[in-house]
Amino acid sequence: MLGTRATEDAAGGGEVPPVRARGLVKRYKEVLAVDHVDLNVQTGDVYGFLGPNGAGKTTTLRMALGLITPTEDIVELFGRDPMREGAHALEGVAGFVEAPRFYPYLTGRKNLELLAALDGADAKERIDEVLELVELAPRAAHRVGGFSHGMRQRLGIAAALLRRPRLLILDEPATGLDPAGMRDMRALIRRLADEGITVLLSSHQLPEVQDLCDRVAIVDRGRVVYEGALADLRRQGGAGYRLRTTDDVRALQIAREQRGIDFAAAGEHGLAFQAEEADVGGLSLALGAAGIGVLALTPELATLEDLFFRLTENDGAGEAEQPPPALAAPPTADERLVKAP
Amino acid sequence: MSSVSASAAPAPIRGTARFTRPATLTVYRWELRKLVSQKRTYLGLGLAMILPLIFVVVQSLRTRQDRGGENIFASQITHSGLATPVLMLLFLSVFMLPLIAALVAGDIVAAEDGNGTLKTILTRSVDRGQLFAAKALAAMTYATIAVFAAAVVATAAGVAAWGFNSVTTYSGTVVSASEGLLLVFASNASYLIPLLAVASLGVLLSTVTRNSAAAVVGTVGITILLFIIGQIPGLEGIRPYLLTEQYENWHGLLRTPTDWAPIAHSAWVCALYGVPALIAGYLVFLRRDVAGG
Ligand SMILES: Nc1ncnc2c1ncn2[C@@H]1O[C@H](COP(=O)(O)OP(=O)(O)OP(=O)(O)O)[C@@H](O)[C@H]1O
Ligand SMILES: [Mg+2]
Numbered sequence: 001m002l003g004t005r006a007t008e009d010a011a012g013g014g015e016v017p018p019v020r021a022r023g024l025v026k027r028y029k030e031v032l033a034v035d036h037v038d039l040n041v042q043t044g045d046v047y048g049f050l051g052p053n054g055a056g057k058t059t060t061l062r063m064a065l066g067l068i069t070p071t072e073d074i075v076e077l078f079g080r081d082p083m084r085e086g087a088h089a090l091e092g093v094a095g096f097v098e099a100p101r102f103y104p105y106l107t108g109r110k111n112l113e114l115l116a117a118l119d120g121a122d123a124k125e126r127i128d129e130v131l132e133l134v135e136l137a138p139r140a141a142h143r144v145g146g147f148s149h150g151m152r153q154r155l156g157i158a159a160a161l162l163r164r165p166r167l168l169i170l171d172e173p174a175t176g177l178d179p180a181g182m183r184d185m186r187a188l189i190r191r192l193a194d195e196g197i198t199v200l201l202s203s204h205q206l207p208e209v210q211d212l213c214d215r216v217a218i219v220d221r222g223r224v225v226y227e228g229a230l231a232d233l234r235r236q237g238g239a240g241y242r243l244r245t246t247d248d249v250r251a252l253q254i255a256r257e258q259r260g261i262d263f264a265a266a267g268e269h270g271l272a273f274q275a276e277e278a279d280v281g282g283l284s285l286a287l288g289a290a291g292i293g294v295l296a297l298t299p300e301l302a303t304l305e306d307l308f309f310r311l312t313e314n315d316g317a318g319e320a321e322q323p324p325p326a327l328a329a330p331p332t333a334d335e336r337l338v339k340a341p
Numbered sequence: 342m343s344s345v346s347a348s349a350a351p352a353p354i355r356g357t358a359r360f361t362r363p364a365t366l367t368v369y370r371w372e373l374r375k376l377v378s379q380k381r382t383y384l385g386l387g388l389a390m391i392l393p394l395i396f397v398v399v400q401s402l403r404t405r406q407d408r409g410g411e412n413i414f415a416s417q418i419t420h421s422g423l424a425t426p427v428l429m430l431l432f433l434s435v436f437m438l439p440l441i442a443a444l445v446a447g448d449i450v451a452a453e454d455g456n457g458t459l460k461t462i463l464t465r466s467v468d469r470g471q472l473f474a475a476k477a478l479a480a481m482t483y484a485t486i487a488v489f490a491a492a493v494v495a496t497a498a499g500v501a502a503w504g505f506n507s508v509t510t511y512s513g514t515v516v517s518a519s520e521g522l523l524l525v526f527a528s529n530a531s532y533l534i535p536l537l538a539v540a541s542l543g544v545l546l547s548t549v550t551r552n553s554a555a556a557v558v559g560t561v562g563i564t565i566l567l568f569i570i571g572q573i574p575g576l577e578g579i580r581p582y583l584l585t586e587q588y589e590n591w592h593g594l595l596r597t598p599t600d601w602a603p604i605a606h607s608a609w610v611c612a613l614y615g616v617p618a619l620i621a622g623y624l625v626f627l628r629r630d631v632a633g634g
Contacts, residue, residue: 062460062630062631062632065460065463065464066463066464067460067463067464067630067631067632068630068631068632069628069630083628086468086469086470087362087465087466087467087468088360088362090464090465090466091360091466093464094464095464096460096461096464097460098457099457100461101456101457101458101460101461102458102461103375103378103458104456105378105379105380106375106378110378114371114374114375114462115461115462115465117363117367117368117370117371118363118367118368118371118462118465118466118467119361119363119465119466120361120362120363120367120466121361121466159461163465163466
């Protein structure tokens with residue numbers, strides 16, 4: 001899979017990775033919610049777990065937190081299996097899946113007191129501090145039943161921070177927040193990351209991931225379609241070019257024979273190919289030598305959003321084994337729908 | 342939230358803190374605290390306490406004529422206040438108290454599954470086994486409190502209405518008021534044996550069905566079913582092994598000499614219902630997917 005590179009990195013690292021899974025599967029009757037997912041979150045990562053609705057993000061994070069049993073394989077948190085070792089495996093781990101839930105009939109503070117009691121150690125002494133941190137201190141004496149969505153989300157973060165986590169697992173933490181709340185949530189996550197907390201963050205909000213994460217796994221229908229550094233993903237998609245010439249048919253032939261020119265294909269408006277900038281010069285010289293005039297040569301800088309849609313809007317399974325086929329030719333909107341060979 | 346207290350963020354604990362699990366007793370105390378904060382808790386307790394009051398009020402307003410063949414405690418109701426708690430236990434033990442026990446036992450796991458708080462508490466340092474034990478204990482504590490709440494109200498109201506007098510037991514023996522009080526307490530305590538088995542069934546159903554209503558109705562349904570089976574002619578042979586038949590295990594205490602046999606019998610019969618239910622519930626809870634909420 002695409003995750004292999006990261007896996008090798010991990011093997012060389014020596015340190016126990018905060019989250020690790022290889023070939024994780026969760027099946028609900030006919031639904032394969034998570035289909036052989038590899039996860040490799042390294043210490044210090046802000047790891048984005050990105051995918052459309054129903055991709056299996058929450059299901060994967062539930063397995064990571066030991067809430068549901070994987071059908072195949074296990075998730076290891078710092079080398080421990082939460083299904084087998086129970087609470088011990090969650091040492092230094094905190095977070096929530098879907099919306100954080102609290103006892104509506106207890107106040108915000110009582111809820112935190114309860115959770116601190118279940119954490120043991122010195123969690124109780126940190127209640128004021130975390131309430132302050134998420135700006136809930138003035139409302140802490142009110143029942144959670146009357147809290148707004150944003151307040152509950154913040155209480156969820158507060159509850160997680162009670163545990164002094166080394167690893168924070170957050171499932172779409174900014175969902176349902178207003179723009180200011182979203183900005184604050186991001187700022188908080190970035191700050192926690194700066195302090196050395198490893199973050200595994202699921203999201204379908206690209207700006208959030210773009211903003212916060214250094215590594216991502218993009219999942220679609222239970223499968224990982226990309227795993228690696230965000231920068232690599234950008235580079236991979238950003239190196240597309242469009243070319244219009246006086247003779248596209250011959251130009252295509254030449255492009256295919258040219259070194260360093262990949263995935264050359266005829267599109268609706270001329271040619272499309274991928275190449276390093278240096279190799280583009282070679283191609284234009286070759287075209288000139290063949291008497292073909294260049295009408296237009298434009299770099300196609302794909303946004304992360306484009307890449308996301310390309311990776312997740314393919315039909316059928318199996319693409320994950322190859323370079324994402326949609327990248328072969330930066331497509332027009334219609335071409336996206338065409339299944340690659 | 343980013344604007345405040347830049348210094349207040351947590352430091353990583355890498356390698357410093359040792360893993361601490363909370364004491365099961367702490368978990369149990371918080372289970373009780375949750376019960377105390379919920380309205381439904383008081384519904385059951387209220388029922389357990391209001392029924393004896395209604396009974397005493399109605400009985401003291403009514404002019405009584407002695408009927409032959411009626412329960413010996415019913416016939417002396419106006420002679421001693423201590424007859425009231427015995428009669429109330431007789432009435433409430435068949436349906437009301439099992440219902441009240443089921444109301445909380447059937448809810449205690451399922452409700453948290455439904456509203457998603459189970460996932461919240463299972464991502465702390467508490468083990469699933471500890472949480473299950475604390476919940477089962479809390480459900481049993483509640484059943485116990487309901488039984489004694491009814492008994493205390495019945496005794497107090499009965500004594501207030503008809504005096505703290507000696508009372509005649511099933512064997513026709515007259516016992517002093519203070520001995521009678523002790524017998525009332527012992528009877529209620531021994532009724533707890535079958536009732537805690539009912540609560541255990543409730544906790545099992547609560548764990549398995551993940552639905553409070555289904556678990557409560559299911560638990561009450563099982564006791565009704567067992568009760569009906571006990572009434573079917575020709576099935577007398579299995580009657581001693583029915584949970585519902587153990588509801589009267591305390592009758593032997595109200596005789597002289599005390600007949601311990603029914604209590605001993607009920608102890609192992611009820612264990613046959615309650616212990617497997619708890620073990621099954623525990624095992625299910627340990628492995629079960631928590632995806633609610
Ligand atoms: N308890 C369950 N029973 C049956 N199917 C389930 C269950 N939980 C999840 N699924 C299925 O698994 C798939 C993945 O769901 P999941 O909630 O993990 O997606 P997600 O990536 O978190 O989506 P979203 O962005 O909407 O939160 C979906 O098809 C969903 O229907
Ligand atoms: Mg989700």
